[in-house]
Amino acid sequence: MKPAPFRYHAPRSVADAVGLLAERPGARLLSGGQSLMPMLNLRYVMPDDVIDLNRIDTLAGIAEEGGRVRIGGMTRQRDLERSPVVARHLPVMREALRWVGHIQTRNRGTIGGSLCHLDPAAELPAIAMLYDAEVSAISVRGERSIAMAEFPAFYMTPALEPDEALTAVTFTPWTGRTAFGFVEFSRRHGDFAVVSAACLLGYGPDGRIDRAALVLGGVGAAPLRLPDAEARLTGSRGTSEDFTEAAAFAERIEAMDDAHAGADYRRHLARVLTGRALAQAVARPAA
Amino acid sequence: MDDTIAVALRVNGRTFQGRCEPRTHLADFLRHELGLTGTHVGCEHGVCGACTVLVDGRAVRGCLMLAAQADGAEVRTVEGLAAADGTLHPLQAAFVEAHALQCGFCTPGILMTLVEVLNDTPDADEAEMREALSGNLCRCTGYQNIVKAALTAAKAVSGVRGA
Numbered sequence: 001m002k003p004a005p006f007r008y009h010a011p012r013s014v015a016d017a018v019g020l021l022a023e024r025p026g027a028r029l030l031s032g033g034q035s036l037m038p039m040l041n042l043r044y045v046m047p048d049d050v051i052d053l054n055r056i057d058t059l060a061g062i063a064e065e066g067g068r069v070r071i072g073g074m075t076r077q078r079d080l081e082r083s084p085v086v087a088r089h090l091p092v093m094r095e096a097l098r099w100v101g102h103i104q105t106r107n108r109g110t111i112g113g114s115l116c117h118l119d120p121a122a123e124l125p126a127i128a129m130l131y132d133a134e135v136s137a138i139s140v141r142g143e144r145s146i147a148m149a150e151f152p153a154f155y156m157t158p159a160l161e162p163d164e165a166l167t168a169v170t171f172t173p174w175t176g177r178t179a180f181g182f183v184e185f186s187r188r189h190g191d192f193a194v195v196s197a198a199c200l201l202g203y204g205p206d207g208r209i210d211r212a213a214l215v216l217g218g219v220g221a222a223p224l225r226l227p228d229a230e231a232r233l234t235g236s237r238g239t240s241e242d243f244t245e246a247a248a249f250a251e252r253i254e255a256m257d258d259a260h261a262g263a264d265y266r267r268h269l270a271r272v273l274t275g276r277a278l279a280q281a282v283a284r285p286a287a
Numbered sequence: 288m289d290d291t292i293a294v295a296l297r298v299n300g301r302t303f304q305g306r307c308e309p310r311t312h313l314a315d316f317l318r319h320e321l322g323l324t325g326t327h328v329g330c331e332h333g334v335c336g337a338c339t340v341l342v343d344g345r346a347v348r349g350c351l352m353l354a355a356q357a358d359g360a361e362v363r364t365v366e367g368l369a370a371a372d373g374t375l376h377p378l379q380a381a382f383v384e385a386h387a388l389q390c391g392f393c394t395p396g397i398l399m400t401l402v403e404v405l406n407d408t409p410d411a412d413e414a415e416m417r418e419a420l421s422g423n424l425c426r427c428t429g430y431q432n433i434v435k436a437a438l439t440a441a442k443a444v445s446g447v448r449g450a
């Protein structure tokens with residue numbers, strides 16, 4: 001199908017973009033277009049104005065600053081996939097990107113677009129949640145940052161005001177010996193996951209796990225951290241028994257029920273995939 | 288609503304100018320404004336890959352990009368694959384050889400995707416090739432011969448490079 005008519009704006013600066021956004025309520029921001037364009041084509045959304053962010057060069061880029069990695073909202077998924085900075089500091093993101101759509105969609109799709117679209121099963125929001133990333137937003141009223149834990153407001157809706165635009169996502173890489181895993185189950189390659197699981201494990205000098213993060217995608221309205229499982233792993237040696245017990249927490253979550261899978265099945269997948277993500281983490285030599 | 292907007296871009300090395308509504312996507316612009324009907328339109332929501340073209344060297348879904356966004360871009364379509372004298376691109380030759388198409392509807396999108404794949408990872412093995420092709424649907428062939436042709440072309444291309 002073809003989109004309903006709209007006015008098209010291609011601002012060259014962030015200031016112009018947020019100016020337009022403030023002035024035109026109901027306008028939609030167009031980033032990589034891999035979700036918004038299908039929604040326009042299918043007439044799920046029919047905005048009067050589309051504000052294209054693709055001509056604003058300053059919104060894309062990957063920068064290391066003070067031990068953190070700042071990724072501009074318009075950075076393409078394919079550029080993240082190939083970035084040596086991501087490979088070195090955020091290897092689990094690189095692993096997750098392999099599961100995001102296809103070459104053609106990753107060539108256009110952006111990290112900011114993924115986060116703002118906030119599909120419950122999307123990989124990049126799960127990775128942002130895993131790292132407790134910080135989201136930067138701007139409007140004509142000023143700039144602010146939002147902790148990723150606070151970023152999902154409800155189903156497919158970020159905690160952004162109508163006049164706000166996401167500008168960057170900042171990650172704090174884990175230091176020391178760290179292992180990671182990312183697995184997902186979907187019916188066809190490149191589809192959104194039915195359930196995905198990711199983990200980061202930090203090891204202390206005594207070889208025990210001194211820090212753990214676990215996240216599930218696709219089970220609820222937003223990516224879900226598993227604090228009980230993380231606590232179970234912290235201080236442990238990461239034996240298969242530790243992993244089995246930690247993964248059991250994943251089955252006690254509340255899961256959603258939809259056309260793709262029932263809640264029971266999602267809970268089952270959550271446990272199995274959490275176990276697999278942990279197994280994958282220890283099977284790989286930790287860096 | 289707004290009038291049409293001007294779009295100037297290069298397609299297969301030639302400069303084109305046209306006008307379109309803001310809502311026109313790139314694949315429709317190529318087909319209807321420029322008459323380049325080699326690029327096909329299937330689902331129009333980013334699932335089938337029939338509309339794949341190269342924009343500034345990268346394979347993208349032509350139905351998920353506005354023509355206005357390609358203003359100033361360098362686009363390559365299936366019409367630009369064969370040499371001026373009609374000599375087929377190694378990919379096209381391999382597709383003919385391996386009988387990698389039946390109705391041909393998916394073929395332009397698959398070829399344009401593979402241009403990028405052969406460029407980036409000419410040493411891709413079968414599993415990697417299948418993953419690279421996962422964003423292109425073919426309702427006829429069952430993919431066997433497409434994968435075979437892609438691997439043959441990859442070999443031909445890296446052979447030329449190695450020489």
Ligand code: FES
Pocket residue numbers: 327328329330331332333334335336337338339348349350351
């Ligand atoms: S027509 Fe573009 S992906 Fe199907």
Ligand code: FES
Pocket residue numbers: 387388389390391392393394424425426427428
């Ligand atoms: S050859 Fe007919 S769809 Fe692929």
